[in-house]
Amino acid sequence: MDDMKKKFAIGVDLGGTNIVCAIVNYDGKIVSSLKTPTLAERGKEATIKRIIEAIHKNIAQSAIAPANIMGIGIGAPGPLDVKRGIINFAPNLPGWRDVPLKKILEDEFNIKVILENDANAAAWGEKCFGAGQGINNLVCFTLGTGIGGGIIIDNKVYHGNNYGAAELGHMTVNKDGPKCNCGNNGCLEAYSSAIGIKNRIRDRIKKGVKSQFLNLDNIESIESISLKSIFEAARQGDKLTSTIVEEAISYLGIAIANITNILNPEMVILVGGITNEGDKLLNPIREEVKKRAFYTNYKFLKIVIGELGDNAGVLGAAALAWVPVS
Amino acid sequence: MDDMKKKFAIGVDLGGTNIVCAIVNYDGKIVSSLKTPTLAERGKEATIKRIIEAIHKNIAQSAIAPANIMGIGIGAPGPLDVKRGIINFAPNLPGWRDVPLKKILEDEFNIKVILENDANAAAWGEKCFGAGQGINNLVCFTLGTGIGGGIIIDNKVYHGNNYGAAELGHMTVNKDGPKCNCGNNGCLEAYSSAIGIKNRIRDRIKKGVKSQFLNLDNIESIESISLKSIFEAARQGDKLTSTIVEEAISYLGIAIANITNILNPEMVILVGGITNEGDKLLNPIREEVKKRAFYTNYKFLKIVIGELGDNAGVLGAAALAWVPVS
Numbered sequence: 001m002d003d004m005k006k007k008f009a010i011g012v013d014l015g016g017t018n019i020v021c022a023i024v025n026y027d028g029k030i031v032s033s034l035k036t037p038t039l040a041e042r043g044k045e046a047t048i049k050r051i052i053e054a055i056h057k058n059i060a061q062s063a064i065a066p067a068n069i070m071g072i073g074i075g076a077p078g079p080l081d082v083k084r085g086i087i088n089f090a091p092n093l094p095g096w097r098d099v100p101l102k103k104i105l106e107d108e109f110n111i112k113v114i115l116e117n118d119a120n121a122a123a124w125g126e127k128c129f130g131a132g133q134g135i136n137n138l139v140c141f142t143l144g145t146g147i148g149g150g151i152i153i154d155n156k157v158y159h160g161n162n163y164g165a166a167e168l169g170h171m172t173v174n175k176d177g178p179k180c181n182c183g184n185n186g187c188l189e190a191y192s193s194a195i196g197i198k199n200r201i202r203d204r205i206k207k208g209v210k211s212q213f214l215n216l217d218n219i220e221s222i223e224s225i226s227l228k229s230i231f232e233a234a235r236q237g238d239k240l241t242s243t244i245v246e247e248a249i250s251y252l253g254i255a256i257a258n259i260t261n262i263l264n265p266e267m268v269i270l271v272g273g274i275t276n277e278g279d280k281l282l283n284p285i286r287e288e289v290k291k292r293a294f295y296t297n298y299k300f301l302k303i304v305i306g307e308l309g310d311n312a313g314v315l316g317a318a319a320l321a322w323v324p325v326s
Numbered sequence: 327m328d329d330m331k332k333k334f335a336i337g338v339d340l341g342g343t344n345i346v347c348a349i350v351n352y353d354g355k356i357v358s359s360l361k362t363p364t365l366a367e368r369g370k371e372a373t374i375k376r377i378i379e380a381i382h383k384n385i386a387q388s389a390i391a392p393a394n395i396m397g398i399g400i401g402a403p404g405p406l407d408v409k410r411g412i413i414n415f416a417p418n419l420p421g422w423r424d425v426p427l428k429k430i431l432e433d434e435f436n437i438k439v440i441l442e443n444d445a446n447a448a449a450w451g452e453k454c455f456g457a458g459q460g461i462n463n464l465v466c467f468t469l470g471t472g473i474g475g476g477i478i479i480d481n482k483v484y485h486g487n488n489y490g491a492a493e494l495g496h497m498t499v500n501k502d503g504p505k506c507n508c509g510n511n512g513c514l515e516a517y518s519s520a521i522g523i524k525n526r527i528r529d530r531i532k533k534g535v536k537s538q539f540l541n542l543d544n545i546e547s548i549e550s551i552s553l554k555s556i557f558e559a560a561r562q563g564d565k566l567t568s569t570i571v572e573e574a575i576s577y578l579g580i581a582i583a584n585i586t587n588i589l590n591p592e593m594v595i596l597v598g599g600i601t602n603e604g605d606k607l608l609n610p611i612r613e614e615v616k617k618r619a620f621y622t623n624y625k626f627l628k629i630v631i632g633e634l635g636d637n638a639g640v641l642g643a644a645a646l647a648w649v650p651v652s
Contacts, residue, residue, distance in 0.1 A: 079622055137487055151588075153479060160590025161463055164623040167587040172580050172618050174500070184583075184618045254498050257510075261493040262477075262588065264486025292498050292510045296405055297490040 004322065007070045008062075010055060011318030013118065014076040016040055016092025019051055021058040022311070023069070024318035028129030030311065032062035044095040051101075052108050071112035071321030072105055075121030075313040082163050085115040114320040118142075118313055119166065120157045122306075123150020125316025126269050130307035139265045140306070141168055141256070143272035146181070147189040151263070169193060171258060173251045178203075191251040194273065197230065198222050200244045211240035227273055231280070249281060253288025260293035260301055271306035278305065330648065333396045334388075336381060337644030339444065340402040342366055342418025345377055347384040348637070349395070350644035354455030356637065358388035370421040377427075378434055397438035397647030398431055401447030401639040408489050411441040440646040444468075444639050445492065446483045448632075449476020451642025452595050456633035465591045466632070467494055467582070469598035472507070473515040477589065495519060497584065499577045504529075517577040520599065523556065524548050526570045537566035553599055557606070575607060579614025586619035586627055597632035604631065 005026040013020040015038060022033035036054050040047055059066065077090040085102020087093075105113040116124070123140035126132045132140070136155050142148040147169025151158040158165055169189035170182050177186025178200060190196045205219050213233035214225060234245035256268050274281060282303060290298050306312055331352040339346040341364060348359035362380050366373055385392065403416040411428020413419075431439040442450070449466035452458045458466070462481050468474040473495025477484040484491055495515035496508050503512025504526060516522045531545050539559035540551060560571035582594050600607060608629060616624050632638055 079620075153484070158479070158589075160623070161592040162590060162622060162626050164590035164620055165588065167590075167620055167623070170587045170620060171584045173498075175576065175580055182620065250501070254501055258497045258584065259588070261496045262491065262585070263484075264488065264490035264493075266487040294405075294490055294493055294496060294508065296488060297486070297493070300488050 004070065007068050008064055009070045009318040009321035010058065010072040011121075011314040011316070012051065012055065012072060012074045013121070013313040013317060014038070014051065014074055014093075015118070016077070016090075019047075019054050020314050021054045022314045022318060023058055023062045023064060024315060026322070028125075028315055028319070030315070031064070032058060033314070034058050034061065038093075040093050044093070044099060047093065047096075048099070048101070048104060052105070055105070055109065066109075066111075069111060071114065072109060073114045073116065073121070073317035073320035074101060074105070075116055075118040075317040076101065078117040078163070080115060080117060080163060082114075082116060082159060085113065087115070112321060114317075114323075116157065116317060116320055117148075117150070117163070117166075119148030120150040120159075121314075121316035121320070122148075122271055122308075122312040123152055123166075123269070123316065124157055124319055125308055125312040125314070126271065126306045127152050127155075127316075128319040129315050130312060131269050131304045132267055135267045137263070137265045138267040138269060139166075139168070139259050139263060140269040140271060141252075143193065143252075143270060143274045145194050147193045168255060168259070171255050173254050188251055188255045192248040192255075192274075194227055197227070197244060197248050201230070201241060204240055204244070209240050211238055212236075213238045214240070216240070228276060231277055235280070249284050250288055253285040254292060256285060256303065257289045257292035260289055260297045264297045265301065267302045267304060269304055269306050271308070271312050275305045281305075330396065333394050334390055335396045335644040335647035336384065336398040337447075337640040337642070338377065338381065338398065338400045339447070339639040339643060340364070340377065340400055340419075341444070342403070342416075345373075345380050346640050347380045348640045348644060349384055349388045349390060350641060352648070354451075354641055354645070356641070357390070358384060359640070360384050360387065364419070366419050370419070370425060373419065373422075374425070374427070374430060378431070381431070381435065392435075392437075395437060397440065398435060399440045399442065399447070399643035399646035400427060400431070401442055401444040401643040402427065404443040404489070406441060406443060406489060408440075408442060408485060411439065413441070438647060440643075440649075442483065442643060442646055443474075443476075443489070443492075445474030446476040446485075447640075447642035447646070448474075448597055448638040449478055449492075449595070449642065450483055450645055451634055451638040451640070452597065452632045453478050453481075453642075454645040455641050456638060457595050457630050458593055461593045463589070463591045464593040464595060465492075465494070465585050465589060466595040466597060467578075469519065469578075469596060469600045471520050473519045477591075494581060494585070497581050499580050514577055514581045518574040518581075518600075520553055523553070523570060523574050527556070527567060530566055530570070535566050537564055538562075539564045540566070542566070554602065557603055561606070575610050576614055579611040580618060582611060582629065583615045583618035586615055586623045590623045591627065593628045593630060595630055595632050597634070597638050601631045607631075 119142040140150045149166040149168030174186035178190045180187035180190040234242040445468040466476045475492040475494030500512035506513035506516040560568040
């Protein structure tokens with residue numbers, strides 16, 4: 001065990017835009033990392049080759065002997081089969097169908113490879129090295145372009161029956177709400193993700209509503225505007241954005257209240273771009289949860305922002321290499 | 327172990343109206359049972375005495391030697407502390423505050439006593455002896471006067487951080503929905519429990535809506551009308567009840583879809599009076615879940631009605647006596 005603590009693990013965060021690769025020590029310190037574009041549009045084989053090259057390059061630049069590397073953990077978009085290490089399908093990786101990424105990388109590197117859903121990897125990263133250290137039961141919301149989640153129960157990632165658990169962004173919060181990418185109406189993601197917020201602003205622009213604070217002359221200019229500017233405009237009482245931002249926060253609070261009543265976790269961790277809002281996000285969320293969850297469930301619940309920023313996923317993926325295979 | 331299989335356990339279902347007590351064998355067969363009114367209005371001490379008397383009487387009538395009884399499991403209304411065996415508070419048991427029921431009964435009977443939330447006990451009963459046999463991960467909805475739930479993960483009752491998990495009736499399904507007994511607005515219980523359905527009918531009667539099929543001349547006559555009659559009237563297109571019943575079923579479907587996306591269980595079990603509707607309830611629920619949950623989560627999910635009827639709680643409570651104390 002002491003020997004293990006001197007070793008390293010490789011974490012890979014496989015996204016639709018970038019591949020991030022990091023060599024991590026037992027304490028969660030990144031000793032060497034690199035980032036390279038996924039170039040997903042070049043197809044599956046090309047992307048797999050890029051992943052392999054990135055890992056080789058990362059090892060080389062770290063100057064760590066391969067014998068001192070415990071394994072490789074990959075956080076990847078799902079749905080995927082964790083046990084068999086297969087990515088079944090990934091909306092942002094065109095052509096990926098039932099790709100046995102675990103086996104491909106094990107054959108290449110001859111070490112243990114663990115494949116995990118990217119949101120679960122982020123939750124595991126916060127659990128091992130971030131806000132969730134020492135917490136046995138926690139739920140992590142990954143608030144980005146879309147909304148995902150990870151559930152840690154009894155110090156383990158909870159996967160459900162077929163690795164489909166913790167799809168927190170697809171909780172229905174309003175049965176007649178806006179259409180979500182998943183096909184359902186009124187998902188949390190359709191209200192509180194970056195894509196949801198921007199889609200709702202776009203719909204309102206189409207109806208002729210104008211912003212008093214943002215330069216939004218045409219519908220597509222919304223793409224280039226930051227969430228920060230949108231939240232700032234909303235706080236100033238902007239007609240176009242204010243109720244949309246209020247509802248984004250309120251529905252996120254409702255989703256957390258629901259998780260609080262369903263799972264009674266010790267901690268809820270929020271990660272992703274929107275968490276840059278800090279207390280301006282946390283305070284109204286806590287109010288909403290207090291209003292809606294059972295008092296004793298709320299009273300002992302910590303609602304916090306993750307401590308690892310964008311590194312949660314890659315750190316969590318690496319940390320999986322230390323988990324004994326069960 | 328074989329010896330244990332020849333022994334018996336006592337299950338107690340402590341309700342606001344009745345105390346049900348049953349001696350159960352290892353296969354979940356009730357060998358002797360009795361039911362006695364709780365008479366909760368006589369106060370805490372009187373009710374505790376009634377519980378003790380009921381258990382003594384149950385043992386005596388069974389003619390089983392006390393040495394062959396493994397333990398006593400109690401399913402009780404919460405919130406409660408399972409580990410310490412204390413009922414913190416029970417809305418239907420006036421005067422009950424921090425009652426150490428486990429200790430009281432252990433002192434009286436000198437055998438192991440396990441206290442569990444009543445909905446968790448029902449879930450555990452279905453898991454051990456009913457619809458959930460052989461299923462590792464399942465979620466049980468108890469659909470009665472109110473709505474509760476039990477979550478089984480990895481063959482164990484999941485309790486959460488402070489025994490507050492599985493409050494499935496208090497999932498917010500409509501943020502501006504009707505007031506719930508818990509203080510929140512738009513809980514599942516406010517739409518889909520017997521109390522919720524009747525409250526909503528009462529509100530509509532107050533607004534002057536009349537039923538074409540039910541004899542509901544005054545508001546209070548709703549109390550004596552069965553859910554069965556209400557559902558039947560709704561199916562005939564009754565103005566007063568039809569949209570209320572449709573929404574009760576639809577929101578229950580939404581809650582199950584949410585559980586499906588959050589926990590990806592192998593099975594959802596429904597128990598309680600409303601399940602007498604059978605396929606008339608299950609079919610629209612399955613449609614709603616199919617529409618809203620991730621396809622792979624829905625595809626492998628079984629949504630079923632419990633097999634133990636009103637005995638789920640008492641059987642589950644008894645079954646807890648066989649679980650090793652961890």
